[in-house]
Amino acid sequence: MGEKYVVFRPVLCIFHWESDAFLGSVTDKIVMCGIIAYVGPREVRPILLDGLSRLEYRGYDSAGMATLADGQIDIQKKVGRIAELTRHVGRKAQPPANMGISHTRWATHGEPSDANAHPHADSTGKLVIVHNGVVENFQPLKRRLESEGHLFVSATDTEVLSHLIGRAYEDSTEPGDRRLTDAIRTALHSIKGTYGIAVMHQDHPGLIVGARRGSPLVLGVGEGEMFLSSDATALLPYTHKVVYLKDFDLTEIRADRFQIESLTHDTAEYQVEEITYAPDAAERGEYAHFMLKEIYEQPQTIENAIRGRLNSEEASAQLGGLNLTPAELRDIDRVIILGCGTALHAGMVGAQMLENMAFVAAETDFASEFRFKNRPLPRNSIFFAVSQSGETADTLGALREARRKGYRCLGICNNVGSTIARESDGGMYMHAGPEIGVAATKSFVSQVALFGLLTLTLGRMRQMSASTGHMIIQAFEKLPDQVRRILSTEDHIAAIAQKYAHVHSMLFLGRQYNYPIALEAALKLKEISYIHAAGFPASELKHGIIALIDPQTPTVVICPQDSLYEKNISTMQEIRARKGPIIAVATEGDEEIHHHADDVIYVPRTVEMLQPILNIIPLQLLSYHAALTLGRDVDKPRNLAKSVTVE
Numbered sequence: 154m155g156e157k158y159v160v161f162r163p164v165l166c167i168f169h170w171e172s173d174a175f176l177g178s179v180t181d182k183i184v185m186c187g188i189i190a191y192v193g194p195r196e197v198r199p200i201l202l203d204g205l206s207r208l209e210y211r212g213y214d215s216a217g218m219a220t221l222a223d224g225q226i227d228i229q230k231k232v233g234r235i236a237e238l239t240r241h242v243g244r245k246a247q248p249p250a251n252m253g254i255s256h257t258r259w260a261t262h263g264e265p266s267d268a269n270a271h272p273h274a275d276s277t278g279k280l281v282i283v284h285n286g287v288v289e290n291f292q293p294l295k296r297r298l299e300s301e302g303h304l305f306v307s308a309t310d311t312e313v314l315s316h317l318i319g320r321a322y323e324d325s326t327e328p329g330d331r332r333l334t335d336a337i338r339t340a341l342h343s344i345k346g347t348y349g350i351a352v353m354h355q356d357h358p359g360l361i362v363g364a365r366r367g368s369p370l371v372l373g374v375g376e377g378e379m380f381l382s383s384d385a386t387a388l389l390p391y392t393h394k395v396v397y398l399k400d401f402d403l404t405e406i407r408a409d410r411f412q413i414e415s416l417t418h419d420t421a422e423y424q425v426e427e428i429t430y431a432p433d434a435a436e437r438g439e440y441a442h443f444m445l446k447e448i449y450e451q452p453q454t455i456e457n458a459i460r461g462r463l464n465s466e467e468a469s470a471q472l473g474g475l476n477l478t479p480a481e482l483r484d485i486d487r488v489i490i491l492g493c494g495t496a497l498h499a500g501m502v503g504a505q506m507l508e509n510m511a512f513v514a515a516e517t518d519f520a521s522e523f524r525f526k527n528r529p530l531p532r533n534s535i536f537f538a539v540s541q542s543g544e545t546a547d548t549l550g551a552l553r554e555a556r557r558k559g560y561r562c563l564g565i566c567n568n569v570g571s572t573i574a575r576e577s578d579g580g581m582y583m584h585a586g587p588e589i590g591v592a593a594t595k596s597f598v599s600q601v602a603l604f605g606l607l608t609l610t611l612g613r614m615r616q617m618s619a620s621t622g623h624m625i626i627q628a629f630e631k632l633p634d635q636v637r638r639i640l641s642t643e644d645h646i647a648a649i650a651q652k653y654a655h656v657h658s659m660l661f662l663g664r665q666y667n668y669p670i671a672l673e674a675a676l677k678l679k680e681i682s683y684i685h686a687a688g689f690p691a692s693e694l695k696h697g698i699i700a701l702i703d704p705q706t707p708t709v710v711i712c713p714q715d716s717l718y719e720k721n722i723s724t725m726q727e728i729r730a731r732k733g734p735i736i737a738v739a740t741e742g743d744e745e746i747h748h749h750a751d752d753v754i755y756v757p758r759t760v761e762m763l764q765p766i767l768n769i770i771p772l773q774l775l776s777y778h779a780a781l782t783l784g785r786d787v788d789k790p791r792n793l794a795k796s797v798t799v800e
């Protein structure tokens with residue numbers, strides 16, 4: 154990097170995804186939306202539109218951009234998907250522009266509309282801002298600004314911030330470009346809440362200022378061009394060199410240099426990290442949807458999760474990133490796993506693995522519930538916060554709550570540099586590559602695999618025998634091919650999905666390890682097809698759920714040939730007696746199952762604790778094809794966004 158950049162105590166670090174290192178910092182709660190900004194020699198509009206489409210999973214109710222062309226700020230915004238904005242921008246003949254800021258929105262304050270879409274301008278119209286976050290004290294600030302004569306054209310909290318910066322800009326006596334930075338500093342000091350922002354001003358061509366507190370912001374370092382983005386994956390086509398900005402970092406970017414300073418300290422430390430994703434990792438390629446691509450990536454996902462972590466010699470696993478000594482690992486009395494949605498379901502499988510195979514007491518809780526509970530726990534409890542994005546507000550809040558009480562907290566994250574990864578005492582990275590489809594698929598499989606490795610590690614320090622350890626290792630090694638075998642039956646699964654796609658409701662039943670699979674499969678179906686679906690422990694059927702059984706309500710029974718096979722067969726008979734259609738997920742070679750089910754999906758056999766990994770794969774495909782049959786927007790289901798960074 155050398156003299157090219159103005160730097161404050163720089164640390165150059167080439168970050169490897171293989172690394173188990175976790176980083177440390179502080180943040181508060183965060184919200185969704187996506188930001189991308191560019192300054193450099195290229196025409197900016199295609200770069201912004203491309204970046205927004207890569208960030209669209211973060212929110213997709215409206216989008217907009219501001220560019221600086223011929224010395225004038227030009228703002229274009231459109232309610233709806235990025236495609237609307239692209240069409241809108243494409244219709245206008247505009248002079249070339251080499252810098253701009255843009256935003257895709259998931260509404261918090263103010264309905265989705267052109268007016269509420271970002272960017273927002275100040276009173277002069279010369280200063281524009283895009284913002285991801287919430288200005289919590291925006292109402293008193295707005296009233297004050299209105300009393301001073303400021304006029305607002307939107308219902309957003311962000312517009313208050315633009316006016317605040319504009320006002321501070323008028324008052325600032327700093328020379329040159331520092332005037333803009335100084336105004337931003339002043340305004341940020343007067344707000345409460347969270348922000349990831351990008352700001353530019355007509356009178357400061359070539360300069361974009363970014364800052365963050367509680368909302369992710371990544372600086373992309375190109376060759377003679379610079380970027381800001383909410384997510385590093387949006388930058389992959391342009392640069393693999395990034396700086397994950399920390400809370401209270403403020404950055405000035407120009408085409409040929411950047412500067413990072415702190416809003417709270419005299420100096421800011423940062424690392425330039427190298428993302429080692431394949432260039433096409435965030436592309437859909439030949440697949441119709443990201444979700445399908447990610448389902449098909451799962452053999453690789455498992456390989457990535459276990460690579461370098463299995464230890465055949467010791468019949469164990471090695472998890473360097475946990476940052477715990479063998480003595481500390483042996484001393485753990487209880488494991489508490491926290492997460493939301495799919496991540497929690499993975500944790501539920503993990504808790505059973507830990508109890509059954511590692512002989513450690515383990516439990517799960519909704520991160521959102523745990524935060525507000527009184528939970529007396531043994532001192533030697535250890536927490537795991539599970540989160541693909543590493544930015545889920547509820548999970549982050551729960552992690553902070555556990556840390557406040559003095560517990561050791563580890564993370565299981567996919568997103569390197571994410572807030573949960575930074576704030577954890579250690580953890581395991583998933584190495585799953587970008588997950589763009591809003592419905593989580595490969596992250597689930599990866600998380601369950603990581604819990605398998607943890608079970609192996611802790612189990613071998615307790616009563617698990619070497620032969621059991623070897624058996625688990627061998628099973629792990631076979632998993633990728635077994636997943637490939639399931640994927641090769643996609644047409645059969647698609648036909649079943651088409652047969653049932655028009656039902657009003659579907660039930661999912663499973664026992665023990667497969668109860669969380671029933672929950673996860675039901676969640677997948679709900680999310681992307683909007684069919685009502687619910688998962689239960691199979692044994693609960695007769696305690697009330699059986700009232701739902703009728704010829705129009707199919708039930709998926711996860712029925713591997715394991716220790717509970719006979720019990721599942723009884724459950725199916727109870728359903729059949731009420732004329733309920735049954736789809737069974739069964740073990741390859743189980744012919745008997747055809748006497749009990751209308752449709753059968755086979756999966757290969759593995760050890761019981763890893764069977765859930767195989768069982769979820771066909772059910773992901775079932776949801777995918779049901780949604781496709783119904784014409785749903787698979788990758789961007791209604792009302793959802795990928796990272797739920799609001800509480």
Ligand code: F6R
Pocket residue numbers: 493494495496497539540541542543544545548591592593594676677680795796797
């Ligand atoms: C389901 C889904 C969500 C997430 C949940 C947690 O398909 O995507 O239920 O699993 O919002 O997200 P992360 O793992 O990013 O914390």
